[in-house]
Amino acid sequence: MNDCTKIENNLIFFYYKELNKEKMEQINVHLLNCSKCEILYNQLANSLSVIDIEKNTDIDLLLTNKIIEQVLLVEKNKKGKNNSVVFKKLIQTTLTVAAISVGIFFGVFIGGFYESANIANSNFEQTEVFYFNDLEQEAFLSEIINNE
Amino acid sequence: MTEKELLIKVKQKNQKAFTLLVEQHKSLVFNTAIGFLHNKVNAEDVTQEVFIKTWTSIESFRGESKISTWLYRLTVNMSINYLKKNTNKNNIISIDKKNNENSAMLDIEDKNQNNSDKLLTNKEHSKALKYAIDSLSQRQRTSFILNKYENLSYKDIAEVMEISISSVESLLHRAKKNLQKKLLNYYKKTASF
Known part of the structure; x- marks a missing residue:
């Protein structure tokens, strides 16, 4: 399993800040250096942020x-x-x-x-x-x- | 007025007390329903159904749990039933069917279309999330919605779903894993990674 696959498997937990400090830091550094993973993470974050939009529906x-x-x-x-x-x-x-x-x-x-x-x-x-x-x-x- | 006093009055068919109950709990019901239905009008329909059911069958509420727990259970069951009933009527949006524009979807404005960071529009993100949530098993979906749309603790989710806290932890972990898998696969396909 390469680094990107390992990171991909934890992106949702990174988004919800449900990882330990060390792993959070590790993913953070990886995202700064890997544009492919960074794009994927941004996409995931944008999709998950829809929940907040739905939650705030009047x-x-x-x-x-x-x-x-x-x-x-x-x-x-x-x-x-x-x-x-x-x-x-x-x-x-x-x-x-x-x-x-x-x-x-x-x-x-x-x-x-x-x-x-x-x-x-x-x-x-x-x-x-x-x-x-x-x-x-x-x-x-x-x-x-x-x-x- | 305490919850107990309010419920006694509602059981006596006091309309003012019932109005107060609706005011206090409508957002709880609506938010849970929208998590399942992703549609404002349908969520309002379910909210109405839930409170009508509350009025007609409040006698069966024994007061062993909080009224909110009882309302969460009713909302989850009625939202799932609503989805089953309307499966044929509503167009269940598949990510593969990009051209299928469903007017029932939340109308999220695409303000950031020119933002290069966003390969998908907000509407597409909304569709993707709906597809991913809908593809979860019923129990995973329920635990995820109660956790993320209503910010319920594991303990409260366990009470609503009548399962152990460790089961909730396991369900939520699998729900997030599955959501991530579905969403990442979708992005990879659409953006030709």
């Missing part, structure tokens, strides 16, 4: 106001969403209760209608009544009684 003075406006908008949307959720739940409950009520009403109504229709249309009339212990059916028992 922030929009109205940024805070914009943020607060956005936050208020979020809150408003949240409230609107909550209201619509409550309204939706209320409608759902009402419709369910209404559907059950209508179902019960029709059930009772139709049941009642068929019951009265069956009674009205019924022609069945019982003419004979059979009894299990009819005396005529009990011949054996009557003979015993008669023999006595």
Whole structure:
């Protein structure tokens, strides 16, 4: 590894002054004597200095106001969403209760209608009544009684 | 008003307290975002998103760390997400594509174009740096941005990234090595060393 390569490997640490005193001095001397390394170092330093330019970018003075406006908008949307959720739940409950009520009403109504229709249309009339212990059916028992 | 008192009020959805929180911390958020995005408008977008998220989810902040640490984490995550979302929309500038002039880049005036020491213009330096930073791994990039854009100590970076201080040292060392490699290669190519 030649001197230039060694120096190149440490240029960024030289820029950030993160080397020991001896190495800092060594690189400093090399840069004064080697134009190729000096140009490379200047390029690197210029690129890295862009960080300082970016860091000092002015922030929009109205940024805070914009943020607060956005936050208020979020809150408003949240409230609107909550209201619509409550309204939706209320409608759902009402419709369910209404559907059950209508179902019960029709059930009772139709049941009642068929019951009265069956009674009205019924022609069945019982003419004979059979009894299990009819005396005529009990011949054996009557003979015993008669023999006595 | 102490930070604790301020946060209690923000949790109670006090708008004045929130405005104060934004005023105190907006530059922290903006500077971190610009480190990732290199663009003022996009950094302001992310700053807005970060504070809206803060307002909506401040209840989840348990107060175990400083609010600034929490904001740094939010900003890093939201900036990375912003980059992922807008990868197709934004032209990711490659150094090889010299003619690709992206209006989104920071408008750095080329005041020193005639300076013979500068082979590249300021705009090109800006592009080169953006390319080099963007080529770092996510962890190297985060540690480098927190260190160089926000001047955070190794200890603070370790807290934000939830890693050890020695890991931060190692990440930063590798980040600088990689940045140097990318930038020097670029200068050598452009200036035909």
